[in-house]
Amino acid sequence: MGRRPLVERGVALDRIMERFWTHGYDGTSIDDLLEASGMHRGSFYRSFGDKHSAFVTALTRYAEMVGEDHLVPARDGRGSPCKRLVRLLYARLDATAAGDGRRGCLVVNTAVDVAPHDDLARAMVATSLETMRAAIGGLVDEAVGAGEVDGGVDTELAADQIFALLQGVNVLSSAGADSRRLRRLLRRTVESTLRPTVSLP
Numbered sequence: 001m002g003r004r005p006l007v008e009r010g011v012a013l014d015r016i017m018e019r020f021w022t023h024g025y026d027g028t029s030i031d032d033l034l035e036a037s038g039m040h041r042g043s044f045y046r047s048f049g050d051k052h053s054a055f056v057t058a059l060t061r062y063a064e065m066v067g068e069d070h071l072v073p074a075r076d077g078r079g080s081p082c083k084r085l086v087r088l089l090y091a092r093l094d095a096t097a098a099g100d101g102r103r104g105c106l107v108v109n110t111a112v113d114v115a116p117h118d119d120l121a122r123a124m125v126a127t128s129l130e131t132m133r134a135a136i137g138g139l140v141d142e143a144v145g146a147g148e149v150d151g152g153v154d155t156e157l158a159a160d161q162i163f164a165l166l167q168g169v170n171v172l173s174s175a176g177a178d179s180r181r182l183r184r185l186l187r188r189t190v191e192s193t194l195r196p197t198v199s200l201p
Contacts, residue, residue, distance in 0.1 A: 013048075014061065021103050030044075056120060075139075082139075085140070086190055105167075137156070140158060149194050158194050
C-alpha cells in the first residue's frame with residue numbers, strides 16, 4: 001500500500017496552479033512543484049504525473065475558477081447587464097493584479113509562453129478565450145434586450161472590442177501597469193462601444 005499523501009489533492013492542485021501562474025511554465029521545475037504543493041515526489045507523480053500533465057491539470061483548474069468566481073456571477077446575477085459586464089471586467093483585472101501585481105492571466109500567459117509549441121495548451125487556451133468572449137457577448141445581448149444599449153451600436157463588434165481590450169489589459173497588468181488606469185480604460189471602452197443608457201460602476 002502506498003504512503004498516504006500529506007496534502008489533500010485539491011489543496012495541492014491550487015498551490016501548483018499558483019506556482020505556474022506566478023512563475024510560468026519554464027520558470028517552474030518539478031522540485032518547485034514539490035515544494036509548492038507540499039507533496040512527496042511519489043505522491044506527486046501518482047496524483048499529477050509529470051510537469052506537463054500537472055500544468056494541464058492546473059490550467060483546467062484555473063478555467064474552472066474563472067468560471068465559478070467570475071463568469072457564473074456575471075451571467076446569473078441580477079440587475080443591469082451593462083453593470084454586470086463592467087464588474088466582470090473589473091474582477092478579471094483584479095485577479096490578474098493579485099499578489100505581486102505581475103502575474104497577469106494564466107490563460108493569456110499560456111497563450112504567449114506555451115501554446116506556440118504545445119498543441120494541447122493551444123487548444124485549451126482557445127477554449128478558455130472562446131468561453132470569455134461568449135460571456136461578454138451574452139451580457140451585451142442581454143443589455144440590448146434590457147434596452148440599455150444604444151440602438152445604432154454594432155453589438156458583435158462592440159463585444160469583440162471589449163474582449164480584445166480585456167486580453168490586452170491582462171498583458172499590461174502583468175507588466176505592472178497601474179490598475180486604476182486600466183480600470184478606467186475598461187469602463188471607458190464599454191461606454192464608447194455600447195453607449196449604455198445606464199451609469200456604469
